[in-house]
Amino acid sequence: MGVGDYWNPKTETLGRDELGALQLAKLRRLCEWAAARSPFYQRSFRDAGFAPEQLRSLDDLRRLPMLTREQWMASQAEQPPFGLLPVAGREAAIRWHTTSGTTGREPIRVLDTAKDWAWQAEMWCYGLWGFGVRQADTAYVAFGYGSFIGFWGLHYGLEKLGALNVPGGAQPTEGRVRQIVDFGATVVASTPTYALRLAQEAERLGVDLAASGVRRLILSGEPAGSIPQTKALIERLWGAKAGDTAGMTEIGTIMIFECSHQPGGTHIIEDHFIEEVVDPASGEPVGYGEAGERVVTSFGRGIIPLVRYRTADLVAKVPASRCGCGRGFDLYEGGILGRVDDMKLVRGTNVYPRAVEGIVREFPNVEEFQLLLTREGHFDRIALRVEPAPGTSEEAWADMAERLAKALAEAHEGLRFEVERAGEGELPRFELKARRTVDQRDTPIGG
């Protein structure tokens, strides 16, 4: 690859030792900053007996205490509305965003200064450029532009690299499909779920997306962007390449992206983040290829220093050499694999929603689906509720349901999934993060 294939050739092609030295230099400054200005870190560093001058190598990172979402929430409760992590108040900021609230919990509230906000767009530029988006592109952003941070950074990243940006905004899916075609979009940004929804709507409208100008889809917001079957379906329906990315409100932007080589994983932007993978129970690091919890340290957002934040994302890191693009950045194989607490226990069998989706997406006639867990007496039920494509005959449905049930059982030690037909439009549709697993059991998992 040539220099022009990287957004930042200097650091994207650093060797591992040099990258580690850069991370250590930034980590020292981050800890000095946090220790000097953040009430939260002043307390947590003191409680842990940590001082920034103790950082002599990256291994010393483990001297630092980890931060949990619960601690962040408690801090917000202690000092509303932003808690004790920020180093300044709202008067220093230009943006206020919150987490999406899809889990029904109290949202995390975040602030950004002008510099922080520009840095967030910069991180998207690493990903956009790495997947091949260029100035000549017309990019359509299928995003509602609300208080959820979502694709805001992508929006400004597109402008920064000089692409023609079409903000989709709040409008019906039909309107978005028509604009994508009418405006000659070559790039579309959306969640994986919504990319499928747009394709379904296009089919209903008689629009052939594969014949449109769209060449690249930038996916984010859900793990599905790296589920091979879901990704393959999206790429087939759009006749375009789909690149996965992932970020979070807590850092304000993306920290991983899939490059144009599509190596089956997402590169970590390691000159701006330190990403650790730990055993969720012990907190001890796990090796390459082993699944564990993602712990992030971010160098970019000055107003809210983030040191060793436990994300509850499940990932498996593999070395940079796994990809032939020449970047020195390690990868997460399969992107974000799910959440540490995603796994459901049903009659002694582990069920992972990601694995279920992988099977369901092999059936192109599935319009929407939902995994419903209920308990009757002492018996757990697991049902896959499926909304087939409009016009699916009873005969075709019966055949599909039988094959689905068989495939699911074979993948889950014989566990019987009840495959039920849902009415047309009965299941919820999602524009942002899909919530397709509904657990109505009233006792804890495994309880």
Added chain:
Amino acid sequence: MPTTDLLGRPTTEVEDELLDLYRRCKALLARDDLAPCAQAGARAATVALWNAVNDLGLVHEHLLDLGA
């Protein structure tokens, strides 16, 4: 005087140019006699250059005290 990046490597001519511009923009932004339009422009320019010098591993700092 030769300058080095965060890895201790000598900076290039282009990097020196960027660093010089960045420092001049910061100095401008620190002044208290700028018209609002000039201050906003200086802030935007400083932030833009910050991203470049930060990406290139030349400087790692925050700009909160300059209002950015």
